Amino acid sequence: MPPESRRIARVLLDSPLPQLDRLFDYALPAALGDVPRGVRVRVPLRTAGRVIDGYVIDVDTEDDAERPLSEVETVVSAVPVLPERLHTLARRVADRAAGSASDVLRLVIPKRQVRVEKAWTADSPVVRPTAEALAQAEQIIAVYDGLADVLDEAGRAAVEAVPRLDDGVQAWARLLAASAARMLAAGKSSILVVPDHRDLDRLLAALDALVPSEAVVRHDSRQTNPDRYRAFLRTLEDAPCIVVGNRSAVYAPVVAGLVAIWDDGDPLLGEPLSPYVNARDAALLRQELEGSALLFAGHTRTTDVERLVVLGWLQDVRAARRVLPRVVLSTPQEMEQPTAQRMPSSAFLAARDAAAEGPVLVQVSRPGFSPSLVCAQCRAPARCAHCGGPLGARHRGAVPVCGWCGRGASAWACPACSSTKVRLASSGSERTADELGRAFPGVRVIVADSAHPVERVGDRPALVVATRGAEPIADGGYRAVVLLDGPRMLQAPDLRVAESCLRWWSNAAALAAPGAPIHLVGVNGAAAKALATWNQAAHARAELESRAPLHMPPTTRVALVQGSVAAVGRALGMLTELALPSDAVLGPVPVESDEVPPRVRALVRFDYASGARVATALRAAVVAEAVSGRRGRGRTTKSTLSVRLDILDPEL
Template identity: 90%
Template sequence: MPPESRRIARVLLDSPLPQLDRLFDYALPAELGDVPLGVRVRVPLRTAGRVIDGYIVEIDTEDDADRPLSEVESVVSAVPVLPERLYTLARRVADRAAGSASDVLRLVIPKRQVRVEKAWTADSPEMQPDAAAREIAEEAIAAYDGLGAVLDTGGRAAVEAIPQLLDGVQGWAKLLASAAARTLSSGRSSIIVVPDHRDLDRLLAALEPLVPAGTVVRHDSRQTNPDRYRAFLRTLEDAPCIVVGNRSAVYSPVAAGLVAIWDDGDPLLGEPLSPYVNSRDAALLRQELEGSALLFAGHSRTTDVERLVVLGWLQDVRATRRVLPRVVLSTAQEMEQPTAQRMPSSAFLAARNAAAEGPVLVQVSRPGFSPSLVCADCRAPARCPHCGGPLGARHRGAVPVCGWCGRGASAWTCPSCSSTKLRLASSGSERTADELGRAFPGVRVIVADSAHPVERVTDRPALVVATRGAEPIADGGYRAVVLLDGPRMLQAPDLRVAESCLRWWSNAAALAAPGAPVHLVGVNGAAAKALATWNHAAHARAELESRAPLHMPPTTRVALVQGSASAVGDALAALKELALPSDAVLGPVPVESDEVPPRVRALVRFDYSAGSRVATALRAAVVAEAVSGRRRKGRSTKSTLSVRLDILDPEL
């Protein structure tokens, strides 16, 4: 290197401030020696007069040694925790969502654990599935038409999982475990993302007989900080592995040959932290950058995935031999019965006959005894006199309790008619179990909900009352499944309510034994027919067609812009140069809050082709507002403008 040259490091600062979301040049002192890319460093931030953490993204030399540059103060660790592929993905995800790359990296790179780092050695041997495990995996993959070709060629597919228990595990878990085992046999890593810990445990059980234990890396919130950092260091190694975890596992820094997501319609896959990117969108961006195979597996089909299938971006993969649940819908006579009768005679008889042979699943919408109460005289909803929250009953004859503040309301009086009498307005899991216990004398009743988690039940006769998503697996499958509260579920004020109900019902129906009846109570219409015919793709396509004229997601993208009236006005003014349609902006409208100055919000609807331009313009507005806020009146003030792209439908 010529005497007048010097080494410089381009550093990404670990800061949430939008104006710092770029690479900064720092001089690399000679005493630091050879510094690898991706290591943690500490650098001075002149404007703030303090030292901040960051990551070295690039190292270069420059001839202009007279350019004033601050020096890297120290190297925190010699471990390169930010490989190039991880930074590229984080930058791409942040740019699409009008967010910061450091916010994305904060989801995947754990805090440093010095003891774990000192004990870590990046020399894990490569382990392959044995011949018997490979044969099992190939047999499971062969059950799906064209799936093997998708895995071998780095294709993209929407896979309809077999809705059955296979060898004691759910069909979807065996499918994804087999795909990961096949990818591992070819010397490549896999990433499998599932919504919650129940799905994670079931997937780990399916992987156990197929791959060596040392190749599976967990990534979930239940891990301790040392365990999470140890797992992260394993993903930095060259030896292939299988990463299984929740939503942020999609960013794992492995050289992935497969990225798979189970049940992409689950809201738990939506990141609640900035930049609020859904795991489905991150997986699509990752596949585009790296060319890995991509699978979206589910019993049902979301409109987001169906849109990509219609466009030809995803291949529709189904089982070669479809064995579907036997769904029974309520008859016209049963639909005309009083609403007080929750379980019609056909479903009751099916449950009674099946309970003599084995477990029966009864799905309900809510946990607890009676989640809501009403006035016995005027039927007005019973509200807490302290906070206005809904009153509920924990058991029959109990003092009403507020669902928000938890206070009792022993001396409640109706503000509408002054009555002091209350009436149970709904039935939760515990009340349903109480009622079924009296209707099925001598049969064991099991409650499975958030307060009573149950992972598995035996094949002994029992009634299992479970809330949606909390259904345990039964040995050999349930002898009958009864889906209650369907009309109540469909009444939710949500654009995706039918899509969500289909997902809940389908996941419960997949737990039934072969040939066992699945009774959907009190529901007819498109959603019920889609479940009965198991044609979720057609239902999702019809949903897409109905949303297109209204320009609602996922047919278009939607951005939420919120802040002070002036900040939101400046952001919307910047969008006028993009030539968006005249009806693209909805609002602004006031936001109910006590903040000063008052806040407003607006929605911006735009086509996918305009996504990059809209994201860039909104991000520039956020940075401009943040910089102007620091300079306003010569003192630092908090920026009021926030931007969120691809908001969830319920938030509309």
């Protein structure tokens, strides 16, 4: 007599353990009734002797009722928070990055809020932009050649945003808002991803003028847990909406007609948690799966996006009529002046004349007064005696303070020459403001940095000293922009430092009023010329061509493998069967650490065609190390191997 059939659920466990990153079969008791896919459940984990949360991925019937299976203990909620499209995307992203799907889902599915869930009705009305707003959106889109076709035909494009302010709203925000409004009018949802809360607020302001507020769903870390869960539930509904948020918003479970990312070179779009997937890569995978329109918009262009443009995978979209900022570079005579003179005469005179009419922006590299000090006698960097961190000063004459541990160094003595006196070696935003305040008597000075956030300034005369990325918007635009500390910025030990500097400078230049001078001080070379000609795409292509012979990202993919000597050796051994080039592996080399046993790291370079095989092999190595590290029932030792794919800078 054949065994009786029974219902089973295939469950994805919410666990960070790599060996649990697969589907587990559980029996469904009849008492639970109908269990839809995507709901939260609690199931026993026999190997650990405890109950764990999970998601029902599939419900099936099997004839082998004699197979020993644990039963689902309870259905936590009847809301299907994990639709199939979200699970497919999470699985694809995790596989590409050699990570776990549950780690990806943890970024997008908030913790359950019972009261919010009980009040949720899942019947939000379908709203559309007004005819007047849609006409305004069409005018904005018409500024860019071919953009309308990209949106209508679900194309892919790299869009060079116009560097302009319109009624206090940046042109890039209007561009994204107009594209989303066009999609909403067609009954499709959009996902707009921006790096930080400042960009988010600016985009929300642009959307407010074009679409009903009921259609906008905010997704960012400033929300309370109930608000975030309420917004997430809204994205599960059929009514189209516009999701606006930071990097994790790219996973929003809407049926997207458009995914757009602003300023993809911003490091805030890189996920700092496992599996460390950049929002740009997640958007590319999502577009491939769902066939939505895809936009990468920015004042500059990363080498990652330019590579896709060169391959023809992304369309190059620019304004039909380009209006370029007025960039002034330092003259050869000014370049030969002593480095102590931060602001040459041409920039000083331009700032003085402009400050009589309205606000002037001065961009600096660092916050604070003097972030670094040196010995007054031998000029050796002043370091903390406790941790070796750099000593800085919070104001003139202040006791030196370590930038790492925060300890004061009142009795500091130079280990090289025994001098007890220090000298200010750099100027932060506060010291620059102090110096300019004396040079521009009677002019109001505003400091804008992480410690003094400023969102907007008026059109009255003022000097706004801001760190890179913290520049506020000025009503009517800045009458002049002075970009200081360029040589210091370019000295950073970073493969992408020129890209980053060009992005910082371009974003600041876009805040200038039409025709206002933009002085880049003390910098020449390729990055400076790209800013002066406003041809950032050509700079990205030149960078790409220079990296190709060296097999540096993004011309190739790079994986970082780190752990004990034995674990890294076994992981690299698993790659030998993939027939990678002889120079694919760099290292292993020791990692400076006090850990026992000592750790090493290695870099693995591979082409995009080999990506799936390399990721699978490295993931298998991580799982093997995790399984071999188990010590007794439910216990594990600390993982001896970590893998990170697609690192932006191999020197990290």
